[in-house]
Amino acid sequence: MAAPASPRAPWGLFPTLHGYRIASLRSDVLAGLTAGAVVVPQAMAYATIADLPVQYGLYTCMLPMVVYAALGGSRALSMSTTSTIATLVATSLVGLSTVSGGGDSEARIRALATLTVLVGALLLAARVLRLGSLVQNISHATLTGIKASVGLTVAVGQVPKLLGARETLHGHGFVPELRAAFRAFSDIDGTTVLLSVVSLAALVLVSRVWPRLPAPLIVVTGGILAATFGGITDRGVSLVSPIPAGLPAIVLPRLGDVPHLLPAAAAIAIMAFLESVAVAREVRNRKDPRIDPDQELLAVGAASLVGGFTAVIPAAGGFSQSAVAQRAGARSQVVSVVTALLAVLVALFLAPVLDHMPEATLGAVVLVATLGLVDVREFRALTRFDMSELWIAVATTLVGLFSGLLAGVAAGVLMTLFIVLRDLDRPQVEVLRHGPGGWEPAPDEPLQRVAPAAGGISHAAGTTGTTNPTSDPGPTDTSTLSDDGLLVLRLRGMLYTANVRPTVERTAQLVRATSARTLVLEVSAMDWVSSTVVDELEDLDDELAENGCRLFLTGVEPALEPRLRASDWFRELESQGRVVSTVDAVEVAGRPPHPPETTTPGRATSSGAGLPPDDPGDPSASAPS
Numbered sequence: 001m002a003a004p005a006s007p008r009a010p011w012g013l014f015p016t017l018h019g020y021r022i023a024s025l026r027s028d029v030l031a032g033l034t035a036g037a038v039v040v041p042q043a044m045a046y047a048t049i050a051d052l053p054v055q056y057g058l059y060t061c062m063l064p065m066v067v068y069a070a071l072g073g074s075r076a077l078s079m080s081t082t083s084t085i086a087t088l089v090a091t092s093l094v095g096l097s098t099v100s101g102g103g104d105s106e107a108r109i110r111a112l113a114t115l116t117v118l119v120g121a122l123l124l125a126a127r128v129l130r131l132g133s134l135v136q137n138i139s140h141a142t143l144t145g146i147k148a149s150v151g152l153t154v155a156v157g158q159v160p161k162l163l164g165a166r167e168t169l170h171g172h173g174f175v176p177e178l179r180a181a182f183r184a185f186s187d188i189d190g191t192t193v194l195l196s197v198v199s200l201a202a203l204v205l206v207s208r209v210w211p212r213l214p215a216p217l218i219v220v221t222g223g224i225l226a227a228t229f230g231g232i233t234d235r236g237v238s239l240v241s242p243i244p245a246g247l248p249a250i251v252l253p254r255l256g257d258v259p260h261l262l263p264a265a266a267a268i269a270i271m272a273f274l275e276s277v278a279v280a281r282e283v284r285n286r287k288d289p290r291i292d293p294d295q296e297l298l299a300v301g302a303a304s305l306v307g308g309f310t311a312v313i314p315a316a317g318g319f320s321q322s323a324v325a326q327r328a329g330a331r332s333q334v335v336s337v338v339t340a341l342l343a344v345l346v347a348l349f350l351a352p353v354l355d356h357m358p359e360a361t362l363g364a365v366v367l368v369a370t371l372g373l374v375d376v377r378e379f380r381a382l383t384r385f386d387m388s389e390l391w392i393a394v395a396t397t398l399v400g401l402f403s404g405l406l407a408g409v410a411a412g413v414l415m416t417l418f419i420v421l422r423d424l425d426r427p428q429v430e431v432l433r434h435g436p437g438g439w440e441p442a443p444d445e446p447l448q449r450v451a452p453a454a455g456g457i458s459h460a461a462g463t464t465g466t467t468n469p470t471s472d473p474g475p476t477d478t479s480t481l482s483d484d485g486l487l488v489l490r491l492r493g494m495l496y497t498a499n500v501r502p503t504v505e506r507t508a509q510l511v512r513a514t515s516a517r518t519l520v521l522e523v524s525a526m527d528w529v530s531s532t533v534v535d536e537l538e539d540l541d542d543e544l545a546e547n548g549c550r551l552f553l554t555g556v557e558p559a560l561e562p563r564l565r566a567s568d569w570f571r572e573l574e575s576q577g578r579v580v581s582t583v584d585a586v587e588v589a590g591r592p593p594h595p596p597e598t599t600t601p602g603r604a605t606s607s608g609a610g611l612p613p614d615d616p617g618d619p620s621a622s623a624p625s
Helices: 022-049 055-059 063-071 083-094 106-128 140-163 174-184 190-209 215-229 255-282 293-308 319-327 334-349 359-371 376-383 387-403 405-424 497-514 531-546 558-564 568-575
Strands: 078-080 316-318 429-435 438-441 486-491 518-522 550-554
Touching (some): 022 055, 022 078, 022 140, 022 215, 022 319, 022 334, 022 359, 055 334, 063 078, 063 293, 063 334, 078 293, 078 319, 083 106, 083 140, 083 255, 083 405, 106 255, 106 293, 140 174, 140 190, 140 376, 140 387, 140 405, 174 387, 190 215, 190 359, 215 359, 255 319, 255 405, 316 319, 376 387, 387 405, 405 497, 429 497, 438 486, 497 518, 497 531, 531 550
Parallel strands (some): 486 518, 518 550
Antiparallel strands (some): 078 316, 429 438, 429 486
16 A cells, blocks of 8 residues: 655744754754754855855855744755756856946946845745746756756866966857866966865766765865965965955845846856756655645745845755755754855855865866766656657757757746657547447557447446557557447547647548547546637537538536536537446447446446446536547
């Protein structure tokens, strides 16, 4: 017996504290400190990806974390930012024509605040429209391609920093940054290269041999000690810009930047939500409530909206720090509150120490964190499912590399739309034949005419047949026709604008192939219908009538009848007695309708449960047989 599904996360403030036990506080505090040891240096490193002063990465670990803790449903998700979001921010700010001056200019910081507030507002608007389930339908192949393009772009951008070159580029795209990386080999600083190699080796070694230790904190601490006591700055090693002590100031967005930043904000909002939900589900304990996409839209959107007024990088859940919190025993979002307090203490008291942080050390942290985005195994796995998905992933990667990351996200969304429409654009009809248990799906093989017999359409468990729902066999592959010219078809799914045309065409093919004189279409799979679908069904009825075939509908859901009666065609169908309760209520030319079977106490349903039989005196009853 299957275990019952986990309930959804509770709503309200601090939902992860519902039913909280004080005995878990010690574990959460330790997990928060452990996660902070990873997220604080990593967030500062990600700020350099966006070509921002490192303190703005530190600020991202404050308000967004507390806001998510108050609204989010994941117990272990660490809400700061990610390399993907930082890279998209860099691209967005570079493309903004109103920004001028250096990376710490007032105009650039106000543009960052505007961008982050826009991201939050878009996510909250999506929450109001309940688009959580829709947005998360972005295909896995698309996300694989976007992550790969981000990983390669960021990795190439770190090369000049690791070599000690004076020229660095951020947010200009893969090709310009690749050229800058090649030019950096003519401007190498030996001490910086040595520091970079040691930092990279330490990150990899600590992560693999002692995975529970905060590798970024260890490496950053080592870099600071080397700069403070080792005299490496005298040998050409560059340090980060001075970090002001204290908490972030309030920054007001600039409305004039909104039109320029809106497309980029939409792309960042999509990626921030998708990354956060994916990480939340990855670190979710089986006993925890299920992740609610709409609740995550609210929490992630509010985190960016509130944090935007302190000019933070748009918030998103990061896997590495969330995984650290999970391994450390996180029981609730108390972990995030502790991490945020740690970031506040760092900003208040450790700013002079952070001034000695080498840029090459942060570059090493970024490189190791982002190379994991280029996962060859994911590309290889796509080949085992569908080669078209592999090509979508490759195409998204190439667009992101050579046309820009924002274009890559846009291309990914369009390709996802293509996949959805492709999957919908399939016939949703299957042939039924009469078997021992009633009308059941015909196997994918040529069938002979069968003698008419009484019985209703069987939805009982175990009668699903071998029909492949995604196949579209030729018109003679699954033909079944009784001796009196009756053909019975069943819709196996909802009809939409995207699939009604191929379904109607497939139905017409089967009627022509079998020379059927009566077609019964079982439509219990439909609980909603659009005017486009009704128009197509009316056209099918007209086409069948011209070829001497009468259309009957059975299994019309009662809730659907009022909507269908808005159509003159359906009202005419009812008046002619062509909306029936069972297949055997159909008057086929040359024989009277069969009486309903009385050997079973009720009709079989898709779950196998018996339902009360239809009233034999009501031939227009619309409950599916």
